[in-house]
Amino acid sequence: MMERLMETRRRILLRNSLARFQSLIALGAMLVAMTLLSNKFMTADNGRNILRQISVNLCLSVGMTLVVLTAGIDLSVGAILALSGAVAAGVLKNGIVLRHFHVMLQFTVFGAVLAGILTGLALGCFNGVTITRFGLPPFVATLGMFSIARGLTMLWTGGFPITDLGASFDYIGTGILFAIPMPVWISAAVVVMFVGVMGETKFGRYVYAVGGNELAAMLSGVPINRIKLWVYMWAGGLSGVAGLIITARLDSAQPNAGLGYELDSIAAVVIGGTSLSGGRGSIIGTVLGCVIIGVLNNGLFLLNVSPFWQQVVKGFVILIAVAIDRRNARET
Amino acid sequence: MNDSRWKSWLPRTGCLLGLVVVFWWAPPFHIVELNGVQQAHPAFDAVAFVDKFWFGRLAQSLDRATDAVVLEKAIRTDSKAAREKYGRVAGLGGDYYFFVAGEGRVVSVNQHEIALSLDADSSSTDVILETGNIFGNAVRDGTRLLNVSDFADSQDFNAISSEINRRIEEQVLPNLRAKAVVGAIVHFAGCAEVADEGTDLHPLLVVPVSAVVR
Numbered sequence: 001m002m003e004r005l006m007e008t009r010r011r012i013l014l015r016n017s018l019a020r021f022q023s024l025i026a027l028g029a030m031l032v033a034m035t036l037l038s039n040k041f042m043t044a045d046n047g048r049n050i051l052r053q054i055s056v057n058l059c060l061s062v063g064m065t066l067v068v069l070t071a072g073i074d075l076s077v078g079a080i081l082a083l084s085g086a087v088a089a090g091v092l093k094n095g096i097v098l099r100h101f102h103v104m105l106q107f108t109v110f111g112a113v114l115a116g117i118l119t120g121l122a123l124g125c126f127n128g129v130t131i132t133r134f135g136l137p138p139f140v141a142t143l144g145m146f147s148i149a150r151g152l153t154m155l156w157t158g159g160f161p162i163t164d165l166g167a168s169f170d171y172i173g174t175g176i177l178f179a180i181p182m183p184v185w186i187s188a189a190v191v192v193m194f195v196g197v198m199g200e201t202k203f204g205r206y207v208y209a210v211g212g213n214e215l216a217a218m219l220s221g222v223p224i225n226r227i228k229l230w231v232y233m234w235a236g237g238l239s240g241v242a243g244l245i246i247t248a249r250l251d252s253a254q255p256n257a258g259l260g261y262e263l264d265s266i267a268a269v270v271i272g273g274t275s276l277s278g279g280r281g282s283i284i285g286t287v288l289g290c291v292i293i294g295v296l297n298n299g300l301f302l303l304n305v306s307p308f309w310q311q312v313v314k315g316f317v318i319l320i321a322v323a324i325d326r327r328n329a330r331e332t
Numbered sequence: 333m334n335d336s337r338w339k340s341w342l343p344r345t346g347c348l349l350g351l352v353v354v355f356w357w358a359p360p361f362h363i364v365e366l367n368g369v370q371q372a373h374p375a376f377d378a379v380a381f382v383d384k385f386w387f388g389r390l391a392q393s394l395d396r397a398t399d400a401v402v403l404e405k406a407i408r409t410d411s412k413a414a415r416e417k418y419g420r421v422a423g424l425g426g427d428y429y430f431f432v433a434g435e436g437r438v439v440s441v442n443q444h445e446i447a448l449s450l451d452a453d454s455s456s457t458d459v460i461l462e463t464g465n466i467f468g469n470a471v472r473d474g475t476r477l478l479n480v481s482d483f484a485d486s487q488d489f490n491a492i493s494s495e496i497n498r499r500i501e502e503q504v505l506p507n508l509r510a511k512a513v514v515g516a517i518v519h520f521a522g523c524a525e526v527a528d529e530g531t532d533l534h535p536l537l538v539v540p541v542s543a544v545v546r
Contacts, residue, residue: 111360160490
């Protein structure tokens with residue numbers, strides 16, 4: 001009897017350990033497999049390449065993690081990315097003309113960066129207001145914002161790319177500091193900041209509390225609406241940062257930038273172990289999720305797998321991750 | 333009470349002061365007089381550019397367009413070879429263009445297009461002239477007269493396309509729509525944009541830049 005109990009306990013411990021480190025195990029397995037399959041995979045250049053490629057998704061996914069932790073979803077991050085990038089590029093290139101005063105506001109690179117991030121924050125704030133004040137489900141509210149932001153991007157750009165943004169601005173996306181690309185530094189700073197925020201601040205604890213049990217959190221005095229508002233604002237602001245990176249990297253703001261990026265970011269969050277029902281997950285898990293998707297994309301590309309098959313594989317990976325999450329949720 | 337209020341305002345005031353210092357040290361924008369900016373960087377005038385282009389280089393190049401009957405035969409024989417010989421690839425998208433001119437008999441007319449037969453004895457549609465709203469870059473990229481690298485700003489290049497399309501809608505299409513009835517002979521020149529190799533080129537969809545109805 002005692003032996004059977006011990007055996008069951010051992011099995012539960014093993015299962016919990018596997019659940020906790022599932023992303024890391026998956027990443028390790030992929031790294032080994034890709035290294036064996038392609039001799040170009042495990043090189044310093046390719047490593048830098050993967051880090052650069054995932055930096056945009058990382059910024060989006062950190063914001064998405066906050067949203068998903070509150071049991072929400074944000075389908076507008078890709079569209080906000082496009083509008084933020086376009087606004088930054090537009091004000092930098094053309095300034096803002098105030099004909100009534102016969103003056104023009106000629107933006108500096110710093111001003112353009114600020115404009116891009118503020119655009120993201122404002123749109124995220126709009127998402128938060130529609131969800132908390134008007135009670136719209138996050139899926140519907142952010143789907144609406146998806147369309148609004150895409151439309152505004154087309155109106156702002158006239159449907160054409162805004163190009164030639166200057167070397168200083170492009171440095172954000174193409175610069176290299178201490179042998180590491182700038183986008184990697186930026187996304188690393190975002191990660192460090194939010195690991196700190198989620199682990200060390202009241203805000204971080206409230207985010208988990210809202211997602212874990214909203215009613216209990218409300219009865220405990222957690223300002224649920226304010227927390228959600230901030231969460232969507234951060235998601236919007238980080239989409240703005242991602243928009244700046246991608247615009248600077250391409251030296252142009254593309255009207256259709258970030259199409260489908262929301263799915264990649266949700267995938268990274270889920271693969272990283274954050275529960276879609278909220279309250280469970282971590283920024284570090286999301287970083288692992290982003291790296292897994294980055295390694296998967298890069299590895300399949302090196303193996304000459306068709307992009308269509310890459311999408312199929314990525315879809316299956318997401319399904320498996322969600323299935324594992326569901327099973328874990330049932331067992332805990 | 334006063335102490336706690338002071339404590340709550342202190343960080344906010346600190347943040348505000350910090351922002352003022354940051355903006356003073358690195359201003360997000362400079363205010364400049366509009367007249368000075370316009371003199372230093374005169375804005376690209378797409379209307380004036382297209383006006384000159386339309387009556388100058390474009391008008392002079394109409395007789396250099398590929399003959400529609402020749403192109404139609406080449407497409408029927410080997411569309412890939414026709415593309416190589418008569419087409420022009422522009423940009424990274426893989427779209428290609430034909431600059432074509434010819435004469436055809438109107439076989440049908442509707443609100444958005446006029447169908448032409450290049451063979452006087454046949455009623456088959458070989459060419460369709462678009463007469464609805466004009467979108468895309470068919471004329472700008474199809475005539476081989478304009479090159480994106482000649483323009484410092486890609487938005488200027490895009491503005492040219494919009495202006496050409498507007499001009500076609502205002503100056504070419506109304507007359508064509510009014511006079512083209514079934515049986516009439518139309519002498520046309522224009523450009524066809526082909527999205528990919530799989531596109532059916534029978535009939536060829538042409539944006540007219542010139543159309544005379546007899």
